[in-house]
Amino acid sequence: MITDSPRITRTDSDSWSAIFRPSPNESLQEKQDRIARQQEAARISKEIDDAIEKSRKQLEKRKSAVKVLLLGQAESGKSTMLRNFQLAFCPTYFRREIPIWKVIIQLNLIGSVKRLLAIIEDELDTSSSRSNNRSDQPIAGPSSRPATASRASASPHVSTSSLSKHVSFDLKHHSTDPPLTQAHSALRLRLLPLLSVEINLARQLLPEFGGESPPLPSSTGWTKWASGTGDYSSHTLLSGHGEICVRAGGAWKSVLERVTGTLRNPSDNSEDDPPDHFLSQPIQPRSPSSGKFNTRSMRHHPSDPTPLLEALASDIHALWTDPAVKALLKRRGVQMEHSAGFFLNDVTRIGQPGWRPGIDDIVRARLRTFGVEEYRFSAENGSDWYIYDVGGSRGSRSQWVPYFDDVQAIIFLAPLVFNQMLDEDKMINRLEDSISLWREVCGSSLLAHANIILFLNKMDILESTLKAGVQVKTFVPTYGSNPNNMEHVVRYFRDKFRAYHKRLSPKQRSFFCHGTSAIDTQATQVVLSGVREGILRGHLEKLSVI
Ligand SMILES: Nc1nc2c(ncn2[C@@H]2O[C@H](COP(=O)(O)OP(=O)(O)OP(=O)(O)O)[C@@H](O)[C@H]2O)c(=O)[nH]1
C-alpha cells in the first residue's frame, strides 16, 4: 500500500541533488552560478531552521510567562489600568503613543460637543413646534422632555429591589431659567463643522464606515466608530455618546499615527528615549515646544481635528459655560461631567496651539474596547508578562473564556458606582452587574487555579458621590442605616465581594482587594508594584522555582 513512498523520497532527493550536480562539461560561468545557487539554498535553509528555533523558544518563553487578565464590566477602568501598567512597565511605549491619545481626547471632546448640540437641537425643535406662532426671541424656553441621559445619577426615584433598577428624573420647570436664543442657534451652526471632522476621521478608520454593529473581534483589524445611534451618514446632530470604540488588533493606531503625522517605521530604532524599565518612575510629558510632535510646525492631515478645535475652542467654551445651556442640562437631568472621556472643562487648554496631552489627560480618555487585546511586557528581572485587556460590555463577555485557560492572575475591576446604570441596559445597576460578574468569575472552574485580585476602582467618584450626599441605602436598601461615609461603604462592599469569593471559589484561595483610582497614576503605580510582586511570587511558586 505504501510501498512507493521510498521511491518518491528517493526521486525527490535525486532531483534536489541534481540541481547542484555539476554537468560533465561545466563551464566556469556555470560553475559559479551553481555555487551561488547552492549558497543561496543553504542560506534559505538556515533561515528556516532559525525561524523554527525562534518560534520554539518563543513558545517556551510564552509558556513560562506570567499571564494576567483584566476583567470587569464596560467602563470599569480595565484599559485605564492597562495604561498604568504601560506607564510602569514601558514608559517609552507610553510616550510614543501620546500623539494617538491626543486625537482620542480631541474626539472625546467632539463627542461631548455633539451630545450638547443634540440636546440643544432637541430643545430648539421642541420649542419651535410649541411656539410656532410666537416671535423669534427667545426661540426656546424650558421644556420638560426627558433627555437621553446616559448616566442615571441625579435626583433618582428608585424601586425597591436589592439595588435600584428604575430611575427617573426630577424634571421641574423653572420659569426663571434663561431661555435659548438665536445666539445659541448661531453658535450651534458654527460648531457643526466639528461633526464633519469626526466623520472624516471615521472614514479613515473604517472601511466599513456606516456599518451597523461593531465588527467581530476574532480577526485583527479595524476600529469601530460608534455614535449613540450608529448613523454616520447624516450630518444632523444625533443624540447618544459618540463613544469611540476600537477593536483588538492595533491597525487603528496606524491610522491615527498617519493622521497625526507620527507613523513610524517599525524598524526605526533611532528613538532617543531611554530603554524601558520595569516599574520605572512615572514619566513626565514633554513640553509642547520640546517634542518632536510639536503641532505648530506641522502641516495638519485633513482629518486631524487640531486646527478646527483650535479655531472653535472659545465657541465650545462659550456654549458649555452658557447659563441657558447649564439650566437646560440640569432640567433634563444630564450630568455630562460624570461621563467617561469628559473634557469640556479643559477645552481652552486643549484648543491651545501646540497642546499635548499629559499623563493625567491620557488616563481620563475614553476608548471602548472590543474583543481582547494582548500586551507583552518584559520585566528587568527577565520575566515576561502578557496582559489581556478585554471589552467588558455584556455582549463581549463570551469572548473572554478562551483566555481563561492558562492565566495566572485576574485583576477584576469593580467600580463602587452604586448610583449608576449600565450603558447597554439602563435597567441594570452597575454595581449589581459587577457583583454578579464577580460571582461568575469566582465560581468558574476554568479559573479555579488563578489568583483573583479585586480592585474596587473609581474610589474618587465614590468619594465625590458620598460628599454630594447621595445615600447608598437609596440604591442598596440592604445597606440600611450604616453610616454614609467612605470607610463604612468600602468595608460593606468589600465584605460582600469577599463573602462571594469565599463561598463560590471551587477551591480555597486568598482574597486580595485594593481600593484604586486608576486616574491617580502615582497611587496606582504603588498598588501595581505590590500586585506585580505578589503575582510573580505565586507564579514562581507554581513553577517550583522558589
Ligand atoms: N474618575 C475616574 N475615572 C476612571 C477611573 N478608572 C477609569 N476611569 C475612566 O473611566 C472611563 C472608562 O475606562 P476604561 O478603562 O475605558 O474602561 P474599560 O473597563 O476598559 O471599558 P471597556 O473597554 O468598555 O470594557 C475612562 O474615561 C477612564 O478615564 C477612576 O478610578 N476614576
Ligand SMILES: [Mg+2]
Ligand atoms: Mg477597555
